[in-house]
Amino acid sequence: MKHKYIVGIYDDDDKLVDAVKRFAQEGYRVHECYTPFPVHGLDIAMNLQDTRLHTAGFVYGATGTLTAVITMTLIQVMDWPLIVGGKPFFALPSFVPITFELTVLFAAVGMTVTYYLRNGFSIFKPVEIVDRRTTDCKFALVMCCKQYNKDDEQQAIRQLMRETGAEEVNDRLLNNELLPNLYKHGDEHAHAAHH
Amino acid sequence: MHYSSPIREPLIQGNRTYADITEDIAKGTEGKVGMIWVVATAISAVVALIGVLSIAYTVWKGIGVWGANRTVDWAWDITNFVWWIGIGHAGTLISAILLLFRQKWRTGVNRAAEAMTIFAVICAGLFPVFHMGRVWIGFFIFPYPNTRGPLWVNFNSPLLWDVFAISTYFTVSLLFWYTGLLPDIATVRDRTKEGSFRERVYQILSFGWTGTAKQWQRFESLSLILAGLSTPLVLSVHSIVSFDFATSVIPGWHTTIFPPYFVAGAIFSGFAMVLTLMLIARKVMSLENYITIAHVESMNKIIVLTGSIVGIAYITEFFTAWYSVNTFERWVFIRNRVADPYIFGPLFGVEPAPYWWAYWSMMTCNVISPQFFWIKALRRNLWVTFILSLVINVGMWFERFVIIVTSLHRDFLPSSWAYYSPTWVEVGIYVGTMGIFMTFFLIFCRTLPVVAIAEVKSILKTSGDQYIAKIGQEETDLHNRGVSLADKAIHDVEHHGHGGHLAGALHHKD
Numbered sequence: 087m088k089h090k091y092i093v094g095i096y097d098d099d100d101k102l103v104d105a106v107k108r109f110a111q112e113g114y115r116v117h118e119c120y121t122p123f124p125v126h127g128l129d130i131a132m133n134l135q136d137t138r139l140h141t142a143g144f145v146y147g148a149t150g151t152l153t154a155v156i157t158m159t160l161i162q163v164m165d166w167p168l169i170v171g172g173k174p175f176f177a178l179p180s181f182v183p184i185t186f187e188l189t190v191l192f193a194a195v196g197m198t199v200t201y202y203l204r205n206g207f208s209i210f211k212p213v214e215i216v217d218r219r220t221t222d223c224k225f226a227l228v229m230c231c232k233q234y235n236k237d238d239e240q241q242a243i244r245q246l247m248r249e250t251g252a253e254e255v256n257d258r259l260l261n262n263e264l265l266p267n268l269y270k271h272g273d274e275h276a277h278a279a280h281h
Numbered sequence: 282m283h284y285s286s287p288i289r290e291p292l293i294q295g296n297r298t299y300a301d302i303t304e305d306i307a308k309g310t311e312g313k314v315g316m317i318w319v320v321a322t323a324i325s326a327v328v329a330l331i332g333v334l335s336i337a338y339t340v341w342k343g344i345g346v347w348g349a350n351r352t353v354d355w356a357w358d359i360t361n362f363v364w365w366i367g368i369g370h371a372g373t374l375i376s377a378i379l380l381l382f383r384q385k386w387r388t389g390v391n392r393a394a395e396a397m398t399i400f401a402v403i404c405a406g407l408f409p410v411f412h413m414g415r416v417w418i419g420f421f422i423f424p425y426p427n428t429r430g431p432l433w434v435n436f437n438s439p440l441l442w443d444v445f446a447i448s449t450y451f452t453v454s455l456l457f458w459y460t461g462l463l464p465d466i467a468t469v470r471d472r473t474k475e476g477s478f479r480e481r482v483y484q485i486l487s488f489g490w491t492g493t494a495k496q497w498q499r500f501e502s503l504s505l506i507l508a509g510l511s512t513p514l515v516l517s518v519h520s521i522v523s524f525d526f527a528t529s530v531i532p533g534w535h536t537t538i539f540p541p542y543f544v545a546g547a548i549f550s551g552f553a554m555v556l557t558l559m560l561i562a563r564k565v566m567s568l569e570n571y572i573t574i575a576h577v578e579s580m581n582k583i584i585v586l587t588g589s590i591v592g593i594a595y596i597t598e599f600f601t602a603w604y605s606v607n608t609f610e611r612w613v614f615i616r617n618r619v620a621d622p623y624i625f626g627p628l629f630g631v632e633p634a635p636y637w638w639a640y641w642s643m644m645t646c647n648v649i650s651p652q653f654f655w656i657k658a659l660r661r662n663l664w665v666t667f668i669l670s671l672v673i674n675v676g677m678w679f680e681r682f683v684i685i686v687t688s689l690h691r692d693f694l695p696s697s698w699a700y701y702s703p704t705w706v707e708v709g710i711y712v713g714t715m716g717i718f719m720t721f722f723l724i725f726c727r728t729l730p731v732v733a734i735a736e737v738k739s740i741l742k743t744s745g746d747q748y749i750a751k752i753g754q755e756e757t758d759l760h761n762r763g764v765s766l767a768d769k770a771i772h773d774v775e776h777h778g779h780g781g782h783l784a785g786a787l788h789h790k791d
Contacts, residue, residue: 123735124497139502170437183442191449198456213489218471223299
């Protein structure tokens with residue numbers, strides 16, 4: 087089954103953000119936006135949930151810290167105590183560099199892997215591109231026709247896209263559904279108001 | 282609300298649009314391969330081959346083929362290791378520390394500098410690995426349960442800290458660099474012909490990046506935290522490298538000033554290498570609009586800062602040795618380093634130091650030469666910058682040579698005093714790593730976007746010349762009408778809901 091989307095193409099990041107704000111005001115939920123660079127304020131305008139990647143980073147980092155301290159203690163205190171340069175077996179200052187390095191290593195690797203997984207990145211699965219120009223100079227606003235399935239709703243969306251300065255409004259059929267976004271709770275009201 | 286002053290120099294020249302930026306940078310990876318590139322890569326590959334052969338010879342015969350001896354047991358090899366690691370410091374500094382400091386000029390050079398970091402760390406890693414002699418048991422340096430006792434590594438040793446520091450540094454730099462590359466690889470992918478082999482390759486390399494709002498939101502979070510982690514990491518790596526020396530009991534090595542002094546020196550040499558290569562790349566690849574004179578000047582300012590820190594460290598070290606009235610410290614600094622046959626030797630009334638020429642090469646190249654950059658006209662002169670960047674890299678190599686060899690060659694027992702000079706094998710490995718580095722760098726220049734396309738686009742509206750000129754013009758007009766900029770901004774916000782009249786600069790966050 088094909089999945090239908092309405093794609094508005096804008097030529098400027100400010101126009102896109104204004105358009106997204108306008109859609110929110112009118113009570114629509116913007117399904118997705120594609121931009122060639124990070125547009126600040128876009129996630130807020132779309133009412134996207136904040137990322138929890140930094141929290142995950144903290145957990146990974148703390149795991150690294152504990153791994154380093156525990157491993158070094160087990161090895162140097164329990165398994166094979168050896169006097170080196172008259173230092174105590176549990177030589178905490180000597181442990182600082184490796185503890186620090188492993189904290190950074192775990193946090194960085196963990197966060198990056200999480201980032202790739204959460205984004206659904208894969209080298210095996212070819213990705214369906216909504217509009218090739220969105221990695222160049224165009225900005226796309228995508229509305230989901232499954233959500234707005236009535237003809238008059240879709241007509242209103244196309245109209246609003248043109249009003250907000252879209253230079254093109256295209257219908258796009260995709261083989262796979264686009265990944266859904268998580269929205270903040272406050273959005274429910276705006277969404278309900280529309281219906 | 283961020284605002285870019287019109288007195289700030291534009292960082293993107295030539296009235297570029299988003300589409301122009303893509304075209305200018307991505308075209309470097311497309312079309313026919315240029316003759317210059319082929320010749321340069323061929324030469325680099327041949328030089329790299331010399332390195333590989335020298336390394337193979339070393340492994341075959343043992344490290345006895347080097348000039349290192351029982352007294353000077355660390356020599357060229359460790360000098361080169363520290364030198365390459367130092368060069369690798371500019372990339373992370375530019376991409377991490379300058380990101381935290383919100384330095385927009387970083388966007389022009391961060392990609393190439395990070396690539397240099399990765400290649401430099403690869404080259405650096407070769408030296409200690411082959412210095413171990415029996416490389417096939419090199420994995421003994423990692424702590425793992427083993428059948429030798431179990432005999433564990435020594436966690437009190439800075440050499441082991443180095444293993445962790447360098448491998449973490451390499452991994453984190455690689456992740457940071459590659460994740461930053463994803464959007465730009467996608468840009469190149471989307472310019473290829475549909476269904477072509479090129480598309481498939483870049484499709485795989487891009488991991489299916491599409492640039493959704495969520496991907497960017499997470500990307501920003503990841504970049505910021507990786508930058509926050511890399512900042513102490515980059516400082517820790519060269520601090521730990523300096524611990525290799527500073528925790529010993531060798532006069533000339535065991536100085537507490539080493540960590541900050543090594544870090545400053547690393548950034549100093551790293552920026553010099555970035556300048557050397559980027560001055561060539563911007564010319565050959567026509568990137569003058571993105572790597573402007575303003576970028577070069579900013580880097581030269583960092584060079585004069587770090588060069589002066591290094592200079593102060595040299596003088597402090599010398600002063601402390603003299604002030605300590607410690608015979609051994611004084612011996613190393615005066616008799617092994619400073620005393621030349623013409624001025625300081627006669628002045629102190631001592632024999633000239635065997636390596637006085639190395640010490641004074643270091644002082645000339647590292648302390649005197651960057652001082653030229655106090656003069657604005659020289660900071661902005663490309664030829665002066667290029668020549669001084671080469672001079673600085675020579676100087677920074679001599680710094681490591683001086684620290685290692687002059688401190689070792691006359692130890693506590695005069696009967697074991699020795700002189701060190703390298704053999705062709707050591708020279709071959711060193712020259713070879715330059716070939717390896719250049720080969721990697723040239724392949725990178727040809728296959729991946731050399732400038733961070735997405736990041737340059739994100740600063741276009743605050744740093745593009747046409748926008749800055751527009752803001753400047755508006756400000757002049759307002760000034761002539763007697764309206765202050767603040768009044769205008771308040772007026773805009775009250776009446777239009779945004780500051781849109783100032784070319785997007787006022788409501789465009791940094």
